[in-house]
Amino acid sequence: MNRLARREFLKTSGALAAASLLPGCAMEPTAPSRPIGRVIVIGGGFGGATAAKYLRMWSTGTIEVFLIERNAEFISCPTSNLVLGGTKTLADITRSYAKLREYGVQVLRDEATAINVEKKRVSLKRIEDLPYDRLIVSPAVDLMHEAIEGYDAEAQKTILHAWKAGPETVALRQQLEAMPDGGVCVIGVPRSPFRCPPGPYERACQIAYYLRKAKPRSKVIVLDANEDIVSKPALFKAAWNDLYKGTIEYRGNNEIKAVDARAKTVKTDFDTIKGDVLNVLPPMRAGDIARTAGLLTPNTRWCGVDWLSMESTVHKGIHVLGDATLSAPAMPKSGHMANNHGKLAAAAIIELMNGRQPNPQPVIANTCYSFVSDKEVIHVASVHRYDPAQKTLTVVPGASGVSSARSEIEGGYGWAWAQNIWADMLG
Amino acid sequence: MIRNVLAAALASGAALAVPALAQGADPNLGRNLAAACANCHGTNGVSLQGMPSLAGQPRTYLVQQMQDFKTGKRPATVMHQLAKGYSDEQIEALAAYFSAQKAR
Numbered sequence: 468m469n470r471l472a473r474r475e476f477l478k479t480s481g482a483l484a485a486a487s488l489l490p491g492c493a494m495e496p497t498a499p500s501r502p503i504g505r506v507i508v509i510g511g512g513f514g515g516a517t518a519a520k521y522l523r524m525w526s527t528g529t530i531e532v533f534l535i536e537r538n539a540e541f542i543s544c545p546t547s548n549l550v551l552g553g554t555k556t557l558a559d560i561t562r563s564y565a566k567l568r569e570y571g572v573q574v575l576r577d578e579a580t581a582i583n584v585e586k587k588r589v590s591l592k593r594i595e596d597l598p599y600d601r602l603i604v605s606p607a608v609d610l611m612h613e614a615i616e617g618y619d620a621e622a623q624k625t626i627l628h629a630w631k632a633g634p635e636t637v638a639l640r641q642q643l644e645a646m647p648d649g650g651v652c653v654i655g656v657p658r659s660p661f662r663c664p665p666g667p668y669e670r671a672c673q674i675a676y677y678l679r680k681a682k683p684r685s686k687v688i689v690l691d692a693n694e695d696i697v698s699k700p701a702l703f704k705a706a707w708n709d710l711y712k713g714t715i716e717y718r719g720n721n722e723i724k725a726v727d728a729r730a731k732t733v734k735t736d737f738d739t740i741k742g743d744v745l746n747v748l749p750p751m752r753a754g755d756i757a758r759t760a761g762l763l764t765p766n767t768r769w770c771g772v773d774w775l776s777m778e779s780t781v782h783k784g785i786h787v788l789g790d791a792t793l794s795a796p797a798m799p800k801s802g803h804m805a806n807n808h809g810k811l812a813a814a815a816i817i818e819l820m821n822g823r824q825p826n827p828q829p830v831i832a833n834t835c836y837s838f839v840s841d842k843e844v845i846h847v848a849s850v851h852r853y854d855p856a857q858k859t860l861t862v863v864p865g866a867s868g869v870s871s872a873r874s875e876i877e878g879g880y881g882w883a884w885a886q887n888i889w890a891d892m893l894g
Numbered sequence: 895m896i897r898n899v900l901a902a903a904l905a906s907g908a909a910l911a912v913p914a915l916a917q918g919a920d921p922n923l924g925r926n927l928a929a930a931c932a933n934c935h936g937t938n939g940v941s942l943q944g945m946p947s948l949a950g951q952p953r954t955y956l957v958q959q960m961q962d963f964k965t966g967k968r969p970a971t972v973m974h975q976l977a978k979g980y981s982d983e984q985i986e987a988l989a990a991y992f993s994a995q996k997a998r
């Protein structure tokens with residue numbers, strides 16, 4: 468970091484413990500005294516943290532990178548359903564941001580409250596606003612509780628979504644532990660698109676796995692706003708039939724319209740269903756900061772991007788990653804995809820900041836591993852490449868598929884995937 | 895450690911300029927393609943656990959494995975599906991990139 472930048476940085480970091488924020492020095496011998504520009508990244512999840520690391524690594528330290536993340540540690544949504552199943556703890560799926568500092572990423576624990584597009588500045592909760600040359604926004608989703616009648620702040624104290632891993636994951640686990648044998652857990656699935664298409668069905672498996680062992684007379688009722696299971700339907704149905712028959716009951720085309728936290732009921736167009744534990748996922752939209760910055764594509768809940776650079780189709784100089792994007796055809800809102808978005812954006816930004824054009828032929832891939840029990844996993848995979856005619860990423864014909872059957876071999880790969888992707892994004 | 899990563903990235907960038915890539919071709923082609931393998935095989939092909947490392951494996955071996963996944967000669971859980979997404983040229987670029995990385 469050059470002296471000017473450091474002075475400004477120290478000034479703006481105010482009350483924060485400056486020492487802990489200073490970047491590691493590993494990068495400095497190779498870095499020139501004056502960086503070619505500054506990129507601010509909002510959101511240290513699968514998209515943002517990956518972009519921050521790869522920007523530093525691939526620019527060999529010539530680009531200054533600030534990562535703004537409101538949480539102190541990274542807690543992974545992928546594998547968080549295993550915490551509900553009881554075979555992993557929150558500690559097992561939590562990682563530190565410390566190693567990113569060794570790459571020279573300046574990690575700020577703060578919340579971005581506004582983006583001034585004209586002045587190219589980000590307003591923060593704890594310190595003065597910061598200027599950028601290019602901005603990356605990877606805030607994932609926010610939840611539209613208002614779309615479901617009765618799902619107000621009071622109801623949200625007992626009806627949990629646990630769709631952002633962390634304290635809610637543990638609280639939902641505690642509700643399951645407190646449930647009597649013979650109780651009912653209701654999982655509500657919103658209309659697609661939502662983050663992690665296989666996630667709700669993996670969750671049904673994990674909760675059923677726990678209930679089978681601890682309270683075998685209990686049930687899981689999945690109320691799905693979609694017609695059928697959104698991802699890997701045959702493999703999930705086989706798992707439910709072979710492993711959880713009588714425990715998991717699935718009802719497609721059953722959108723939850725209202726909840727009553729006191730009566731512990733949910734309402735669809737057909738029924739009122741009582742549950743001891745209600746786990747209702749509201750519909751989702753791009754994270755609030757993307758919305759307030761005006762990055763939504765008109766008439767959608769998501770941010771359109773140029774798939775050669777991840778640059779917003781609304782505001783030049785701002786790149787959007789991950790769940791917040793208006794997904795390309797057959798592209799799921801997954802951590803694996805967000806990780807690849809981060810690298811695509813990092814490569815393009817380095818080219819753009821050096822006055823060159825981004826790679827015209829990007830190829831990225833997706834794989835989602837789902838744990839159907841403590842050890843057995845199923846996957847869905849696809850390779851996506853840029854199609855200049857359609858100006859979007861499309862699935863390469865023939866290059867996609869699912870597991871031939873659930874297996875413990877893929878159980879090992881699923882857990883290894885988590886270790887490797889966490890390390891790939893965080894150092 | 896970071897310095898090694900950087901050095902490896904630079905070295906491989908240089909190494910990549912050598913094979914098959916015609917004049918004016920993107921010097922970062924292999925790097926960019928390979929980045930989409932890192933979430934399973936580790937950054938620059940150095941895996942932490944449970945998945946094979948690709949860093950430093952012989953180029954010809956890597957090409958052969960990808961081709962065998964593609965044709966189904968080598969059975970796989972997932973690589974037979976992913977390998978079909980890459981052309982022969984892209985497989986060459988991937989193999990050149992990973993073989994030039996330092997195994998750890």
Ligand SMILES: Cc1cc2nc3c(=O)[nH]c(=O)nc-3n(C[C@H](O)[C@H](O)[C@H](O)COP(=O)(O)OP(=O)(O)OC[C@H]3O[C@@H](n4cnc5c(N)ncnc54)[C@H](O)[C@@H]3O)c2cc1C
Nearest residue numbers: 510512513514537544545579606607789790801802803805
């Ligand atoms: C139960 C569950 C299981 C899943 N399983 C899988 C799986 O097996 N495989 C898979 O690939 N994907 C899985 N996913 C999906 C995956 O979690 C998301 O697709 C991925 O996290 C998206 O990455 P992102 O960068 O868009 O958002 P995130 O990874 O959620 O990161 C967003 C970050 O931004 C921060 N943030 C937001 N707004 C601000 C702000 N204004 N200021 C500062 N910080 C901010 C948040 O705190 C967060 O850390 C799962 C999701 C869930 C809920």
